[in-house]
Amino acid sequence: MTTCPVCDNKRAIGKVGTEQYFCWDCCVEFMIRGEETTIFNVQPDGTLTLYLEPMENIR
Numbered sequence: 001m002t003t004c005p006v007c008d009n010k011r012a013i014g015k016v017g018t019e020q021y022f023c024w025d026c027c028v029e030f031m032i033r034g035e036e037t038t039i040f041n042v043q044p045d046g047t048l049t050l051y052l053e054p055m056e057n058i059r
């Protein structure tokens with residue numbers, strides 16, 4: 001079972017690709033390759049940008 005790396009929830013996870021998942025709770029997409037998880041923000045126009053923690057966001 002896949003858990004969302006952002007909200008630590010597994011009930012709102014949808015699979016969108018081979019190793020790609022989407023969380024309906026936080027609207028993020030994440031990719032799992034072995035031990036490595038990459039998180040993306042989904043922009044309103046559908047593009048993916050790398051997810052940044054609010055604290056790491058300079059703006």
Ligand SMILES: [Zn+2]
Pocket residue numbers: 004005006007008009023024025026027
């Ligand atoms: Zn989530």
